[in-house]
Amino acid sequence: xxxxxxxxxxxxxxxxxxRLSCAASGFTFSSYWMSWVRQAPGKGLEWVAxxxxxxxxxxxxxxxxxxFTISRDNAKNSxxxxxxxxxxxxxxxxxxxxxxxxGTVDYWGQGTLVTVSS
Amino acid sequence: xxxxxxPPSVSAAPGQKVTISCSGSSSxxxxxxxxxxxxxxxxxxxxxxxxxxKRPSGIPDRFSGSKxxxxxxxxxxxxxxxxxxxxxxxxxxxxxxxxAVFGGGTQLTVL
Numbered sequence: 001x002x003x004x005x006x007x008x009x010x011x012x013x014x015x016x017x018x019r020l021s022c023a024a025s026g027f028t029f030s031s032y033w034m035s036w037v038r039q040a041p042g043k044g045l046e047w048v049a050x051x052x053x054x055x056x057x058x059x060x061x062x063x064x065x066x067x068f069t070i071s072r073d074n075a076k077n078s079x080x081x082x083x084x085x086x087x088x089x090x091x092x093x094x095x096x097x098x099x100x101x102x103g104t105v106d107y108w109g110q111g112t113l114v115t116v117s118s
Numbered sequence: 119x120x121x122x123x124x125p126p127s128v129s130a131a132p133g134q135k136v137t138i139s140c141s142g143s144s145s146x147x148x149x150x151x152x153x154x155x156x157x158x159x160x161x162x163x164x165x166x167x168x169x170x171x172k173r174p175s176g177i178p179d180r181f182s183g184s185k186x187x188x189x190x191x192x193x194x195x196x197x198x199x200x201x202x203x204x205x206x207x208x209x210x211x212x213x214x215x216x217x218a219v220f221g222g223g224t225q226l227t228v229l
Contacts, residue, residue: 047218
């Protein structure tokens with residue numbers, strides 16, 4: 001059974017940093033692209049970042065470029081999102097998601113809430 | 119403002135049928151597969167339809183998907199109160215490397 005479990009969310013002040021983690025199990029983690037998708041309170045889904053199987057390619061939504069870094073450790077079956085210079089508008093539930101071979105975002109974690117507020 | 123356009127809400131009575139539209143452009147829906155997700159209150163999104171019209175195992179055939187040109191449609195028949203949820207379409211944007219895009223979501227109310 002595919003499982004994605006996020007952790008690391010919490011309350012942080014504007015300008016602060018936070019590192020999210022996602023522990024993957026039930027599939028060969030190193031064979032899949034992985035994504036972070038976020039959802040602001042009461043809002044829709046917004047894709048944040050993607051990373052290729054070996055970490056050689058990374059892509060970001062414009063609003064987080066230069067502030068967020070996606071990474072992975074295939075030996076630990078883990079995905080990460082380092083978030084710096086956080087803003088109030090980054091407040092959201094952050095989901096870790098798997099991208100299938102055919103390009104479908106097919107499995108999602110339960111999400112971790114990040115609140116940026118003073 | 120979401121890249122893909124969905125109606126904010128739809129409603130229908132139990133047992134009836136409802137369709138949810140998703141409109142995009144040639145750079146996204148027009149040249150890529152569309153997926154649909156169901157998000158029940160307080161839970162993570164769940165894949166309902168992939169590659170325009172395929173259902174993952176465990177998804178009942180009451181749920182169907184179709185695509186034509188730059189638009190896609192999710193259909194739900196035999197509505198149940200348990201279908202009340204937010205529904206999102208999603209795809210990739212070919213004009214932006216490996217960028218996923220989603221619709222703004224449609225809230226389904228089963229009256």
